[in-house]
Amino acid sequence: MEHQKETAPYSWQNRLHEIIYESDKPAGKLFDVALLASILVSILIVMLDSEASLHAAYGNIFYGLEWFFTGIFTIEYILRLICIRKPLKYMFSFLGFIDLLAIVPTYLSFFIAGSQSLLVLRALRLLRVFRIFRLVHFLSEMRFLTVAIANSMRKISIFLLVVLTAVVILGSVIYLVEGRENGFTSIPTSIYWAIVTITTVGYGDIAPATTLGKFIASFIMLLGYGIIAVPTGIVTTEMAMAARHREQTNQACPACGREGHDRDARHCKYCGAAL
Numbered sequence: 001m002e003h004q005k006e007t008a009p010y011s012w013q014n015r016l017h018e019i020i021y022e023s024d025k026p027a028g029k030l031f032d033v034a035l036l037a038s039i040l041v042s043i044l045i046v047m048l049d050s051e052a053s054l055h056a057a058y059g060n061i062f063y064g065l066e067w068f069f070t071g072i073f074t075i076e077y078i079l080r081l082i083c084i085r086k087p088l089k090y091m092f093s094f095l096g097f098i099d100l101l102a103i104v105p106t107y108l109s110f111f112i113a114g115s116q117s118l119l120v121l122r123a124l125r126l127l128r129v130f131r132i133f134r135l136v137h138f139l140s141e142m143r144f145l146t147v148a149i150a151n152s153m154r155k156i157s158i159f160l161l162v163v164l165t166a167v168v169i170l171g172s173v174i175y176l177v178e179g180r181e182n183g184f185t186s187i188p189t190s191i192y193w194a195i196v197t198i199t200t201v202g203y204g205d206i207a208p209a210t211t212l213g214k215f216i217a218s219f220i221m222l223l224g225y226g227i228i229a230v231p232t233g234i235v236t237t238e239m240a241m242a243a244r245h246r247e248q249t250n251q252a253c254p255a256c257g258r259e260g261h262d263r264d265a266r267h268c269k270y271c272g273a274a275l
Contacts, residue, residue, distance in 0.1 A: 014254070016083040020076070021252035035076065039102075039125050042069040070106040073122075077103060080257065089256030089271050096257070098124045148239040155234045163227060167194040174208065174216055182209045198224040 022028045042065075048054050049062040077099050081087040090096040102125055105118040171191030178184040183206045184193065193206045197220045208217050252258070255273030267274055 013083050016079060017252075017254055020080055020083055021254075021257055035125075038069055038072060039122050042066070042073075043122055045069070066106060070103050073099070073103045084253075084257045085255040085273065086271055089258065093256070093258050145239070148235055148241075151238040151241070152231075152235045156231050159227075159230055159234070163198070166223075167191055167198055170194045170198075170216065170220055174213060177216065178208050178210060178213045182213070183207070194220060197221060198227070200224045200228070 018025060019027050019031050045062055045065050049059065049066070055062065080090060080096075080099065084090055091100070098121075101118075102122045105121070108118075168191055171194040172187055174194065175184050175187050175190035178190075184190045189206070196203050197217060200221065208214050253268040253271060253273055253275060255268060256271040258268065258270045265275060
């Protein structure tokens with residue numbers, strides 16, 4: 001009897017974990033599909049509420065539904081923390097952070113007016129559709145792309161620092177060449193123009209009028225075309241280096257809730273718990 005009492009809470013926690021984190025069984029898949037439907041409806045409500053005419057006519061209804069779905073997602077978030085043995089691992093994971101963002105804006109609306117419009121961040125929760133409908137290959141590709149981008153960040157950061165230094169110098173030069181009379185009223189404004197030009201966006205709100213200024217602008221435009229390919233090349237190289245051939249499953253760790261384990265894995269590669 002004592003042994004049953006000790007294992008009863010664990011069995012209840014396992015059952016809740018299967019429903020919330022796993023989609024292999026009917027109960028878990030039903031929960032996930034209902035969750036996706038709730039996310040879609042809540043996003044639609046936020047979008048409709050941003051329309052002035054609809055807000056004037058149905059604002060109170062939208063407000064009530066917004067709090068209704070926030071309550072559902074809050075309960076779901078708490079249950080996710082309860083049914084895993086290492087809740088902090090889930091809280092600081094990518095999906096855990098996204099789940100938290102899905103409920104925070106509504107509570108922030110008490111302090112910051114209009115912050116509930118950030119509820120469209122719930123759209124990020126739709127990433128769960130890959131796991132729910134067993135699209136494991138898509139999940140593997142998404143993780144592959146994430147690893148490649150993460151590995152590229154250091155090189156891209158150095159590249160952006162070089163570009164930032166270049167636009168500061170070029171903006172200062174064009175400020176001296178053109179002057180206030182041609183719209184370059186300050187160095188920050190000139191740097192803004194240099195950024196718009198080097199990225200080949202070209203808003204046209206400020207343009208050089210002197211011959212030397214046009215020559216500098218032409219040089220910046222050509223330079224922009226040359227540097228656009230650099231981040232693409234960095235990410236492509238990292239993708240080639242990060243290529244993986246082993247398939248991964250969508251099994252969630254019962255301790256930390258994270259996914260992405262190899263098919264032959266017996267322990268979680270993030271926290272070490274048994275799978």
